[in-house]
Amino acid sequence: MTARRALELGPRYLLLALALVLFLFPIYWMAVLSLDAPQTPFGLPPKLWPDWEFNNFASAWKAVPWGRYFLNTVFIAAMYTLLVCATSVLAGYAFASMSFPGKALIFACVLGMYMVPQEVTLVPNYVILAKLTWLNSFQAQIVPLGASIFGIFLMRQFFLTLPKDLWEAAQLDGVGHLRFLLLIGLPLARPALVTVALFHLVAAWNSFLWPLIVTSDDSVRPIQVGLSSFAAADSTQPVLLAAGAVMTTLPILVLFLVAQKQLVGGIAATGIRG
Amino acid sequence: MEPLSSVSDRSLLRTAARSGPGRSAVAAGWQGYAFLTPALFILVAFLLIPTIWVFGISLFKWDFIGDPEFLGLRNFVRLLTEDELFRKAVFQTLYFVVGTVPTGMALSLLLAVLLNARLPGRGLFRALLFSPYVMPVIATTVIWQWIFNPDYGVMNALLNAFQIPGVGWVRSADWIMPAIIIYSLWHFTGYNTVIFLAGLANIPPELEEAAHVDGAGAWSTFWKVTWPLLSPTTYFVLFISMIGSFKVFVQVYQFTLGTGGPDRAAETIGFYLYQEAFQHFRAGYASAISVIFFLIIVVVTGAQMRFASRWVFYR
Numbered sequence: 266m267t268a269r270r271a272l273e274l275g276p277r278y279l280l281l282a283l284a285l286v287l288f289l290f291p292i293y294w295m296a297v298l299s300l301d302a303p304q305t306p307f308g309l310p311p312k313l314w315p316d317w318e319f320n321n322f323a324s325a326w327k328a329v330p331w332g333r334y335f336l337n338t339v340f341i342a343a344m345y346t347l348l349v350c351a352t353s354v355l356a357g358y359a360f361a362s363m364s365f366p367g368k369a370l371i372f373a374c375v376l377g378m379y380m381v382p383q384e385v386t387l388v389p390n391y392v393i394l395a396k397l398t399w400l401n402s403f404q405a406q407i408v409p410l411g412a413s414i415f416g417i418f419l420m421r422q423f424f425l426t427l428p429k430d431l432w433e434a435a436q437l438d439g440v441g442h443l444r445f446l447l448l449i450g451l452p453l454a455r456p457a458l459v460t461v462a463l464f465h466l467v468a469a470w471n472s473f474l475w476p477l478i479v480t481s482d483d484s485v486r487p488i489q490v491g492l493s494s495f496a497a498a499d500s501t502q503p504v505l506l507a508a509g510a511v512m513t514t515l516p517i518l519v520l521f522l523v524a525q526k527q528l529v530g531g532i533a534a535t536g537i538r539g
Numbered sequence: 540m541e542p543l544s545s546v547s548d549r550s551l552l553r554t555a556a557r558s559g560p561g562r563s564a565v566a567a568g569w570q571g572y573a574f575l576t577p578a579l580f581i582l583v584a585f586l587l588i589p590t591i592w593v594f595g596i597s598l599f600k601w602d603f604i605g606d607p608e609f610l611g612l613r614n615f616v617r618l619l620t621e622d623e624l625f626r627k628a629v630f631q632t633l634y635f636v637v638g639t640v641p642t643g644m645a646l647s648l649l650l651a652v653l654l655n656a657r658l659p660g661r662g663l664f665r666a667l668l669f670s671p672y673v674m675p676v677i678a679t680t681v682i683w684q685w686i687f688n689p690d691y692g693v694m695n696a697l698l699n700a701f702q703i704p705g706v707g708w709v710r711s712a713d714w715i716m717p718a719i720i721i722y723s724l725w726h727f728t729g730y731n732t733v734i735f736l737a738g739l740a741n742i743p744p745e746l747e748e749a750a751h752v753d754g755a756g757a758w759s760t761f762w763k764v765t766w767p768l769l770s771p772t773t774y775f776v777l778f779i780s781m782i783g784s785f786k787v788f789v790q791v792y793q794f795t796l797g798t799g800g801p802d803r804a805a806e807t808i809g810f811y812l813y814q815e816a817f818q819h820f821r822a823g824y825a826s827a828i829s830v831i832f833f834l835i836i837v838v839v840t841g842a843q844m845r846f847a848s849r850w851v852f853y854r
Contacts, residue, residue, distance in 0.1 A: 307691035356578035365571030389589035412581035471675040510678035533737035
């Protein structure tokens with residue numbers, strides 16, 4: 266590396282390193298707290314090195330039905346992600362590659378609905394779910410959220426990049442849309458589909474507001490609602506709460522670190538065209 | 540994307556060709572709707588219909604269970620003229636938007652510009668800066684509540700290190716909103732950084748080099764060349780951050796443990812709506828809040844779109 270280049274990169278690295286410390290400190294501190302001795306979690310100046318008290322995790326695990334919450338969350342997240350992927354692929358393909366009357370108008374309406382915050386529909390959706398007798402169930406946490414405008418948009422953007430002659434050749438050969446999509450479009454769309462899947466997997470793992478409202482029982486509650494009520498209990502010791510926070514964060518953080526290229530790259534790709 | 544030549548799709552097509560007859564345009568049109576049906580069914584049933592229906596419910600007094608009582612526009616009259624708490628919630632929401640959107644955009648643009656170079660370890664930096672965004676808001680808020688603890692929190696310790704007296708943060712009506720704003724910046728700045736980075740990567744380097752050759756410094760090259768070319772991305776980030784900030788809920792809920800904070804100082808529109816609907820079971824009144832909330836979002840987005848045509852530069 267030449268001196269000039271080092272001079273150029275040095276300040277960049279310094280600023281980026283500073284930003285990184287600020288961004289990662291809370292995550293580090295969460296880990297430290299979760300391993301502190303129960304009597305002395307806090308102090309001034311703050312303790313930056315743990316006591317390696319791994320018992321915290323065992324005690325936290327016993328305090329609330331985490332196993333149940335984890336199973337619920339995994340099941341909900343898996344079903345939700347599958348549903349979102351299916352609806353996004355079909356609709357994204359239709360908007361990108363099929364022609365039918367009213368397509369542009371329907372697409373504009375779908376994008377327009379992106380403006381509606383979830384909060385606005387909470388009351389009517391709660392009533393709809395009550396009428397379906399779906400309150401406090403798994404399907405209440407899967408079906409109403411099963412179509413994602415972001416997912417449809419991302420899949421459409423991808424299918425738009427498929428060369429037209431590919432479909433024309435298929436059409437000449439008499440292949441219908443569904444077969445074309447399943448045999449050719451979908452394998453090619455794998456990177457985009459993985460992005461949609463990861464994005465919604467993360468969203469499902471972290472979802473809070475909707476399950477908070479539509480569930481009332483531990484048997485169907487997901488992990489974030491469980492953590493929130495664990496945090497609200499007066500008897501919860503800080504170190505155990507930190508251990509709970511680590512437990513609910515670790516799976517998604519590991520998933521992210523393994524798949525960050527697809528997730529981050531895919532999100533970058535939507536931004537370009539936005 | 541991989542080119543097709545490597546795959547045996549062509550032969551696949553030929554095989555498929557022999558088995559099926561060609562489809563007419565009418566059939567293709569019908570198929571389009573069929574493909575859209577699953578997504579549209581869910582969007583209509585759980586997004587469009589509720590959005591329209593909420594206008595209807597807002598005209599009633601209703602506790603979710605008994606018979607609704609028709610009030611006409613009285614919910615709205617009360618909301619807009621008498622309800623101090625709603626006024627406060629609107630103000631706090633605007634406070635949150637103003638506190639997070641411009642600062643968040645400036646911060647993420649700065650980080651993106653810093654990362655936009657042939658930098659060893661660039662991918663790692665990008666991933667680590669992004670990581671707070673994938674972490675659950677509840678779990679991370681738990682940690683940040685301790686960071687903002689007035690007695691033993693890291694934030695006040697840091698301030699004291701610079702000879703600045705600490706403040707009450709989560710226990711103070713004046714400082715709980717800044718605390719939530721700082722937390723939110725931490726949470727979503729990495730996301731915006733990634734989008735800005737993608738926008739910067741999309742600008743042909745020749746343009747910046749040409750400006751450089753013409754004797755423009757880094758500063759003026761950024762403002763005269765990069766900034767205008769980046770404007771579609773900037774607009775996109777502005778759009779999603781505005782909507783995201785108006786909707787703020789989970790961090791308010793968890794920071795205040797479902798109370799709205801000391802003196803309800805962290806009450807936002809989304810949170811007030813939640814409280815009215817699901818803590819006090821006032822479905823009609825909460826729906827009126829939803830309607831006003833929706834109208835605010837529509838007006839803000841509309842204004843943004845109108846304004847955008849003046850400064851967004853499309854190549």
